[in-house]
Amino acid sequence: MKNFLLQNYLLLTYGVELLAALTGVMFYRKYKYSNAKYFIYFLVFIALAELASGYTNFIENDGVFSFLKGTVFEKxxxxxxxxxxxGGILFYSYYFLKLLKSKSFVFVIKISRNFxxxxxxIYVLFNWNDYFIKxxxxxxxxxxxxIFLSVIxxxxxxxxSDVILTFYKSINFYIAVTIFVWWLIITPLVFFNVYYRHVDWNFIFLKWQIYLFANIIMY
Structure with a gap:
């Protein structure tokens, strides 16, 4: 199982992302007059962005992008x-702004996303060199x-509201639950990145597993 996941990690990840994007496109007509259409746009955007981020696989061994080797774009x-x-945070906060009715809730989210x-x-500008390596x-x-504020x-x-009586029929409810659980699982991993950078392969594989299964379940 370990070797299978290592060898097919990217294939499995890209596969579920593309499947979600294609499913969204297939059902676009059903949701084109609702806020869910923005979510479909985002699914397609993420699938394309993930594919584009794989350019690093073509840097080694005289690949198409081997000219990037040794530059800040190598990673x-x-x-x-x-x-x-x-982009993910700005989109989801925007998405929930489209759903929220309370002016106080909307105000808090708008201020939070602008901040x-x-x-x-500012943080990237002051840590410009680290921005490309970690x-x-x-x-x-x-x-x-x-994300947690928006979903809560x-x-x-x-x-x-009366929506509680039919919440299980709303696609927005399932979107909210899914991203809440995903961020709840993934966020704690950022505290252990020191092990990732020091080549602790046990942690690296554990992190890959968590991300992979979280992504599969989410998508």
């Missing part, structure tokens, strides 16, 4: 930070807080 940390650590965007830009735990933690506010509104 894809910078790209992942852009489309997921920043996050400004903090991200992830930033503080960015992931702040992003997770915004959404759940509170459901509980206070």
């Amino acid at each position: 894809n940390y910078w790209f992942g930070a852009l489309y997921w650590s920043l 996050f965007l400004i903090f991200f830009i 992830p930033f735990p503080i960015i992931d933690i702040l992003g997770a807080i915004i 506010f959404y759940f509170i509104e459901i509980l206070k």
